[in-house]
Amino acid sequence: MEAVLIENMWKVVQPEDDLWIVGDFAHGPKAKDAGYLEALFGQLPGARKHLVVGNHDLELTQALPWDSVSDIAQVKDGKEGLAHTLCHFPMITWNGARKGSLHLFGHVHDRWKGTRNAVNVGVDQWEFMPVEFRQVERIAKQMPVNKHWGDAERS
Structure with a gap:
């Protein structure tokens, strides 16, 4: 699976792009093998690599040379765009939600x-x-609209 994911990333992610991993970079026994993690990380495309920590991202994964490591991130889409929220876990609301900000x-x-x-x-x-x-x-x-949206946010 890793080989397919890396190959697919290289088809889409350009050398000048930021690559955001929204959690679970590695899972299972391999996630505890520093050599494996370093080799996998070394194959990632993009100019800058960011990790939004998932529940399977152990200390070894978080210690890789990411450009940023965070539990949650707000990422602007272009110079004038909204800041969209990236979190490994789904949330009911987030900063900018009423203004059209997306949550990934x-x-x-x-x-x-x-x-x-x-x-x-x-x-x-x-x-x-x-x-x-x-x-x-x-x-x-x-x-579809989240059926609980009105419980957390008003339009």
Whole structure:
């Protein structure tokens, strides 16, 4: 699976791009092998590599030479764009949610694609391809509204 993911990343992620891993960089026994993790990290494309920590990202993963490591990140889409929230875990609301900011998450794997404003960007949702923000934005517009949105936010 790792070889397919790396190959697919190189098809999409350009040398000048930022690559955001939204948690679970490695899992299982290999996640405890520093040599394996370093070799895998060394194959990643992109100019800058960022980790939003997932529940399977152990200390060895977090110690890799990421450009940033955080539990949650707000990432602007372009110079004038909104700051979108990246967190491994799905959330009901986030900073900028009322203003159209999207939330990108993983964690739930193949069980739930998300909603109109919170999209599961786990690779198993995207045929093991990395996903660009513009693609997420287009898909989000076609997804259902979270039935609990009104409980947390008012339009």
